Each structure stands twice: as C-alpha cells, then as structure tokens.
Amino acid sequence: MSTCRSIYAVAKRELVSYFDSPVAYVFIIIFLALNGFFTFMVSDFFARGQADLRPMFFWHPWLYLILVPAVGMRLWAEERRSGSMELLLTLPITAWQAIVAKFLAAWLFLALALALTFPMVITVCVLGDPDGGAIVSGYVGSLLLAGVYLAVSMAMSSLTRSQVVSFVCSVVVCLLLVLAGWPPVTGMFEKWAGRWLVDGVAAFSVMPHFEDMQRGVIDSRDVIYCASVIVFFLFFTAVVIRNRRRV
Amino acid sequence: MIKAEHLVKYFGPKLAVNDVSFTVGRGEVLGFLGPNGAGKSTSMRMITGFFAPSAGTVTIDGHDIVNDSIAAKACIGYLPENAPAYPEMTVQRFLNFMAAVRGLRGRAATEAVEKVIETCFLQSVRRQPIETLSKGFRHRTCFAQAILHDPPALVLDEPTDGLDPNQKHEMRNLIKRMGRSKAIILSTHILEEVDAVCSRVIIIDRGRLVFNGTPADLRGKSDLAGAVTARFLGQSANTVREAFRDQAAVARVVTISDEDGAAVLRFYPRGEAAGPPNLARLVAESAKSRGWLVDQLRTEEGALDAVFHALTASDTGAKEKEVAA
Ligand SMILES: Nc1ncnc2c1ncn2[C@@H]1O[C@H](COP(=O)(O)OP(=O)(O)OP(=O)(O)O)[C@@H](O)[C@H]1O
Ligand SMILES: [Mg+2]
Numbered sequence: 001m002s003t004c005r006s007i008y009a010v011a012k013r014e015l016v017s018y019f020d021s022p023v024a025y026v027f028i029i030i031f032l033a034l035n036g037f038f039t040f041m042v043s044d045f046f047a048r049g050q051a052d053l054r055p056m057f058f059w060h061p062w063l064y065l066i067l068v069p070a071v072g073m074r075l076w077a078e079e080r081r082s083g084s085m086e087l088l089l090t091l092p093i094t095a096w097q098a099i100v101a102k103f104l105a106a107w108l109f110l111a112l113a114l115a116l117t118f119p120m121v122i123t124v125c126v127l128g129d130p131d132g133g134a135i136v137s138g139y140v141g142s143l144l145l146a147g148v149y150l151a152v153s154m155a156m157s158s159l160t161r162s163q164v165v166s167f168v169c170s171v172v173v174c175l176l177l178v179l180a181g182w183p184p185v186t187g188m189f190e191k192w193a194g195r196w197l198v199d200g201v202a203a204f205s206v207m208p209h210f211e212d213m214q215r216g217v218i219d220s221r222d223v224i225y226c227a228s229v230i231v232f233f234l235f236f237t238a239v240v241i242r243n244r245r246r247v
Numbered sequence: 248m249i250k251a252e253h254l255v256k257y258f259g260p261k262l263a264v265n266d267v268s269f270t271v272g273r274g275e276v277l278g279f280l281g282p283n284g285a286g287k288s289t290s291m292r293m294i295t296g297f298f299a300p301s302a303g304t305v306t307i308d309g310h311d312i313v314n315d316s317i318a319a320k321a322c323i324g325y326l327p328e329n330a331p332a333y334p335e336m337t338v339q340r341f342l343n344f345m346a347a348v349r350g351l352r353g354r355a356a357t358e359a360v361e362k363v364i365e366t367c368f369l370q371s372v373r374r375q376p377i378e379t380l381s382k383g384f385r386h387r388t389c390f391a392q393a394i395l396h397d398p399p400a401l402v403l404d405e406p407t408d409g410l411d412p413n414q415k416h417e418m419r420n421l422i423k424r425m426g427r428s429k430a431i432i433l434s435t436h437i438l439e440e441v442d443a444v445c446s447r448v449i450i451i452d453r454g455r456l457v458f459n460g461t462p463a464d465l466r467g468k469s470d471l472a473g474a475v476t477a478r479f480l481g482q483s484a485n486t487v488r489e490a491f492r493d494q495a496a497v498a499r500v501v502t503i504s505d506e507d508g509a510a511v512l513r514f515y516p517r518g519e520a521a522g523p524p525n526l527a528r529l530v531a532e533s534a535k536s537r538g539w540l541v542d543q544l545r546t547e548e549g550a551l552d553a554v555f556h557a558l559t560a561s562d563t564g565a566k567e568k569e570v571a572a
Contacts, residue, residue, distance in 0.1 A: 009347035013333070020335045020376075083331030087392070090295040091348050092321040245299050 006093040007101040014105035023071075024109065031067055031113050038063065039120065052130050056120055057138045057214050061178050061207065064149050069170035071110060072153025073163045075102050076237070080161040095241050099234055103154055110146045114139065134216035141213025144226040148206055149174050151233035158240040177229075181205025248273050248322075248430035249294065249400050254303040256289050256454075263289045265454035266303075271447075273399065276426035278445035278462075279434035282559050286454040287434040288328045291404050294432070295325045307400055321349075324398035326406055330389035334378035338369055338388050341377060342395060349396040363391040366421065368414075382409040390418075394425070401425065403433040407440060419444050438551040441465075452559040465554055472549030475514045475527045476503065480540040484510040490537065496521035496529055511543075 018024040035056065039045050043055035079085035088098055124130045153170040160166050179185045181202040190198050202208065206229070209222040249271040256264040264286040271277045279287045292298040294305050296312045296319065305312040310319035332341055342363065346356040364373055367387040372380055377388060386409050393401060406422065407415045422431060423444050435441065441448055441462050448465050450458040458465060466472050479487050484505035491497050491514065498517035502510070516526045523546045534541045 005350070006348055009344065012347075013336075013344045016340070017333065017335055082334055083327065083329060084333050085331075086292070086297050086327045087325075087331055087389075090297050090320060090323070090325050090327075091345075092317045092350075093348060094317065245297060 003097060006091075007097050007104070010088075010093065010098055010101035011105040011108075014102055015109060018105075018109055027067065027071060028113050028116060031063070032116055034063055034067075035059070035117055035120075050128075053120060053124060053135055053138050054214055056117070057142055060142045060145060061210060064146055065171060065174050065178065068110065068146055068149035069153045069156075069167050069174065071106055072150050072170060073157055073166040075106060075154050076158040076241070077161055077163045077166045081163075089241075089245070095238055099154070099237050099241070103150065103230075103234060106150055106154070107143075107147055110150065111143055114142060114146065131216060134214075137213050137216050137218045140218055141210050141222070144213070144223065145206060145210050148177070148226055148229045151230040152177070155233040155236045155240070158237045158244075177204070177206045179205070181207035248308055249402075249432060250306045251290070251294060252304050252306075254290060254293055254305065255301045256286070256293060256298065257301045263454055264293070264300075264451075267451060267454075267456050268303075269449055269456070269459060271400075271430040271432055273430050274427055275447060276422060276431045276433065276445045278441040278448045279432060279451070280436075280438075280441065280448060280555065281434075281451040284453075285451045285559070287451065288404055290451070291325075291402050291432065291434065292327075295323055295402050296320050297327075322398055322400050324393035324396065324401045326390050326393040326401075326403045328404040330386045330408075332377045332385065332389050332392070335376060337374050337376055338364075338380070339373045341388065342391060345392045345395055351396060359395055359397075363395050366394070367391040368417075383411060383414060386410060387414070399429055401429055401431045401433075403431065405435060406433050407435065407437065438555060441551065450555065450558055457558045462551070465551060466549035468557075469549030469551075469554045470515070471547045471553065473516045473521070473523055473526065474547045475516075475530050476511065476543070476545050476547060477514070477530050477534070477541055478509055478511045478543040479534065480509050480542055482510050482539055484512060486510075487512055487539075490533060491530075494529070494533075496526060509542075513547075 038059040039056040043058065045055050076085070079088060089095060121135060124135075149170075152173050153166070156169040156173065157163075157166040159169070182205070186198050186202050206226075209225045212219055212222050251270070252268050254264055254267045255262070267286075267290055269277070279290070281287050289298065293300045293303075294307075294312070296305075296316050299313055305319075307319040308322045310316075310322070312319045333344075336344070339360070342360045343356065346359055351359050364370060367390055369384070369387060369391060372384050372388075377385060380388065390403070390406060393403065403422070407418050410418060419440065422433065425431065426444065426446070433445070445462060448458065448460060448462055449456060450465075458468075484502040487510055488500050488502070491500055496517055498515040498521075501513045501515070503513055504511045514526060514530055516522065521529075527544055527546050531541060531544060
C-alpha cells in the first residue's frame, strides 16, 4: 500500500476525531474570540488609521503559545494512555507515516481555525486599500509559526502519557523559542551577556523570522528556518517512539 | 507462518522474556499459558512488532518483523491485551478506519466491515461510541478489527476475557474454525480453553519456556494420567488392596473412599505394559476372576491444572514436591 494512502487514512481519522469531540468547537471559538479581543480592544485596530493586519498577527505568537499546545498535547499522550498506540504501531505503517499523518492533521486543523479569521481581511479591505502581499505573507508566517509550536507540542506529547505534563512542557519550550529572540528580552541580556552570545541564541528563536514575514517579505531563510525546526521536532518524536519500543 | 527464534526482552535490567523459540504453521492454534507476569503479552508484542526484541528474531511468512516490518505486519491480525480502541469513535467508523489503513478500499472495505460486524455480533452497537460500550462489546470490536482483513496469522491476547459464556463459546468455535486455515497464537488463563481450541500448548514461566507440546502431552505429564479408578461393590478396600499387592503392572493403590458396601480405589500404572487400556483391562479381569462386582471403571486423563501448577510453581522446592506427589 502506498505511503500517501496510509498517511491519508490516519490523518483523516485524526482530523475527524477532533470534530467528534467538543474540543474542536471550543478551540475555534476561543481562538476567534481572543483574536478579536486582542486585535480590536488591546491593539486599537481602528484608531491606527492604517489598513493592514499587523495588529492581529502581532498577537499570534502569544495566542498560539497557549492554544497550540492544547491541540498538540493529546497527539501521542492520549494514544499512550488509552493503549490505542499498540494498535496504531502494529498496523502495516511506519512510525514516520503515523507521525507525519498526525502532524498534518493537527496542522490542517490549525489552518482551518486561522482561515476563519477571514472577516478581518474583509474588514481591512472595506476600510481601506491594504497591501495584499503583506496580508498573504502575514498568514503564511502565522501558519508556519503554528507549525513550529505544533511540532514542539507533538514532541513533548510523545514523552508522556499525561496530557497535563505534555501541555506544560510544550508551553515552556515554545516560550523559550519565542523569548530567545524577542527584543525586550535580548536587550536585557545584552547588558551583561555579550552581544555574540545573545545573537547566537536569538538565531534559534522563532521571533525574528516571524517578524520578517509580518513586514511582507517571505524570505527563503525564514521558511527554511521554520521547516527545519518542524523536521527536527518530528525527528525527535520518531526517536522517542522508537526508543519506547526498544525500552 | 509465525516463527520466533531465541526471543529475549529486557526492561531495563529486568529480564521479561528469556530465550523463547517456537513456530506456528497454518492450521495450528497455539495456546500460550503462564502465570501473571510470565511474559506472554511481552512476547506477543514482540511478535506483532510493537516492541523490538532485545535479542532474537521474529519472522511472519518469511518477513522479518524488524527489517521488513510493513510486509510482516500486513500478515498479522492482532488483538492486544485489554482490547484498546479509539474511544471517541463509533464502532462502524473505527472499523472503516482500520479497513482503510489495511489498504482495503471501496466495495472490498464495505464488505469486509459488514462481514466482521456480523461475525462478531456488533449490529446492535455499530453507531455507538466505543467508550460507551460494555467491556464484552469493546472486546468484540477490537477482535473484529483483528480479523477484518482476513490475515493469515492471528495473535490474540486473552481473546475470551470479559465475554459472557455464550460469547465465549462462540469465540472458541470461531477460533477453531479459523484455525483450520490460519496460524493462530492465543494466550489464556482458562485451561479448558486450551483443550477446546488449541492444537499445541506453550507454557512460559518467568520468561522461560517450560513446556511445548500438544494438550494431550501436557496431560500426560500429570501422574494421574493413565491411572485407573474403579468401584468395587460389596468389598472392603483392604480386601481389594490385598488382591493387587503383587501385580507387576500396578505401582501403587490409593483408597479414595471405603464406605460399607462399596470401595473406590485408584491404581497407578507401572511400566509401558500398563499403559491404557491395559491397566483397566487387568483390573476388570482380576475382579471378574474373583467374582467381584465392578460398577465403575475409568482411565484418568490427567488434570491440566495440576500440571500447570507443577510446571510454574514459584520455588523449585515446591516444584519437585509437586512432581513427586
Ligand atoms: N513496558 C514495560 N516496562 C517495564 N516492565 C514491563 C513492561 N511491560 C511488561 N513488563 C514486565 O514484564 C513482565 C512480563 O509482563 P507481561 O505483561 O508480558 O506478562 P503476562 O504474561 O502477559 O501476564 P498477565 O497474565 O498478567 O497478562 C512483567 O514482570 C512486567 O512487569
Ligand atoms: Mg498479559
């Protein structure tokens, strides 16, 4: 049987199971509500007098910090707890196919939630004459950011059978990825840590890459950065799962 | 079909399975026996590719489970211990999913799912989420998943666990029927089940293989096997014992009961010549020549539980005592 077909079957099951439980609806509603709240209330979207979506994307690294681990925490922890992992991994599919399928399903779900922010796009189009390129690159950046967080959450989820532990670890690791390159934090450390060290650590952060894309440029380096972080954490997951089976 | 060679599994420093080898061909049903924690489930997890063995190899239909895992796993249907499933899915969707991952499509998938729903009596619960099913139904759903793709090899970890007596009976018949064309391994704690469905038995104790043979061989290990029990009317036990004192074929005689009017005695055989049915004939003829009336005469088959206990008793001192007794 072809690789694609088994990935498709597992991914479809995963995606359908989101919508079989209230998790999906709760997640989407909370995401849209918080997204609107931060954009309109906190960033004062209308008062800026500019037709772009930067006040919305600005909040995504922080919004995703809580919401993406909530989606990713169950990916393996739940399989482990309910024992269904034994079924999944004795099917004629490789662990890689299962990992990729689960990742794609969850990412697709996040993409769907993100796509539901489209009224924002309509609003700016009605109010002014926005830069279409910036909006597209903003969405691409946001989606890649969600992918990075999701890969981290999936890796943490493979380490434990407890969803709570998985959630907390994911939030912490994602937070590190963000803070390492966030100007207020880097500025603080520069005072005593030496510029090269701070820059070195910041190079691993997701923030500079995300901000680049918010400026309306999709640089191949930013995409490669996100892709390699995702691949790294998927690989990490594969190693954890393989070692669990060897014990 | 299923071939396990020198399987070893360590969990950290702990040795869970220690050098277990066996083969199961098509048309064979292999019963896996052993006390709790003996390593039955661990062995099965290695056979199905869930755990990688610490040492040793498993091949399914010539495919190595580690190096050629996709082809090997495609040949297996597996019912894990405790029958896990995706709790939020309905029975129907769960089976559809399993069919899809097994590479069944379109009509073939629909037909396969319909067939197992019927075989496993799941019609009444097909639209119910698995988490709301009773234990027996959950078990049957997971079993349905194992036979969905008509695999040539089946690995069943306690297949009758949690089933009601009717379903147990159905399940045994089903396994027996499938056992004519498939290679089946099943683990169980029910010794009668071994008798009812298995063509061969393996017993493991603390990770080690302690017996590999047919259920009849296993019985034969009991010293009760081949003994003859007879009831003599109108005789006292002492009279009868006296009469058999110097018989070469009789190792010893045990009095089971001796109430007025009837004595029940058990004769243990000595040597090949006393094998069934010779000992029974000897007892009957001796009684007849003396004019005694015998109204019950039976050659014992041996009790599986006694042999199981003797083979797996936890300290060797107790083990030797049991075997000698
Ligand atoms: N994942 C694991 N990590 C550590 N030890 C394990 C693990 N799985 C099993 N064991 C140990 O391996 C031994 C064999 O366990 P196994 O589950 O194979 O027993 P079993 O024969 O199936 O017992 P039962 O009849 O109770 O089902 C036990 O001592 C158990 O504690
Ligand atoms: Mg077990």
